[in-house]
Amino acid sequence: MSTRGSLSCSDRKSFHKYFVMSGTSEKMLEHFLETYICVTYEEGDTSLDDFLSTYVIFMPINQICARLLSIYKAKPQSRLGENIDLVLQQKVKVIRFILEWYDVSRETFFEDPKINVFLEDLHQLIRVDMKIFSQLKEEIKLIEAIIENDT
Numbered sequence: 001m002s003t004r005g006s007l008s009c010s011d012r013k014s015f016h017k018y019f020v021m022s023g024t025s026e027k028m029l030e031h032f033l034e035t036y037i038c039v040t041y042e043e044g045d046t047s048l049d050d051f052l053s054t055y056v057i058f059m060p061i062n063q064i065c066a067r068l069l070s071i072y073k074a075k076p077q078s079r080l081g082e083n084i085d086l087v088l089q090q091k092v093k094v095i096r097f098i099l100e101w102y103d104v105s106r107e108t109f110f111e112d113p114k115i116n117v118f119l120e121d122l123h124q125l126i127r128v129d130m131k132i133f134s135q136l137k138e139e140i141k142l143i144e145a146i147i148e149n150d151t
Contacts, residue, residue, distance in 0.1 A: 025059035026067050033071065033093045052104040065118035068094050072125060088133050091126075095139045098122070102146050110150045119147050 032048055055064055072094040075087060098119075102109050109115060126140045 025055070025063070029055075029059070029064065029067055030071070033090075033097055048100060049104050052101050061112045061114050065114055068098065069118070069121060069125070072122065088135060091129060091133065091136065092139060095122075095126070095136075095143060099142055099146070109146075116147075116150060119143065123147065 028051065032051055072091055074090060075083070123140070123143055126136055126143060130136045130140060
């Protein structure tokens with residue numbers, strides 16, 4: 001007797017975890033920044049961890065670092081009062097994404113020397129931004145802790 005034929009529709013759904021959609025690797029990164037960082041998601045959802053474990057297949061390290069810096073520096077277009085909050089939120093999301101990335105790939109995180117350059121560049125940007133956004137004080141401590149772990 002084949003087990004394949006005995007599965008109900010609800011049993012089959014449990015085998016399918018991802019939906020394939022067209023999009024660029026940059027769009028995937030933006031999606032994770034938008035939906036998984038600073039947002040509560042379902043317990044046991046490993047989508048972000050899966051992305052962070054496999055990004056090297058479709059997005060070279062220099063590309064992901066450049067894109068994260070670009071997103072960090074971006075100024076969202078909106079009404080003036082909302083703009084400052086959106087800018088801060090975007091910066092925090094990038095920093096928290098990096099913290100997740102580091103947590104997922106701690107052993108291999110510093111294998112590529114481009115990571116060190118990227119973290120130093122980001123650290124300098126955060127230091128400058130702290131003059132405007134005092135809320136980044138906690139975030140810079142977290143980035144500094146990652147940098148110190150490599151030395």
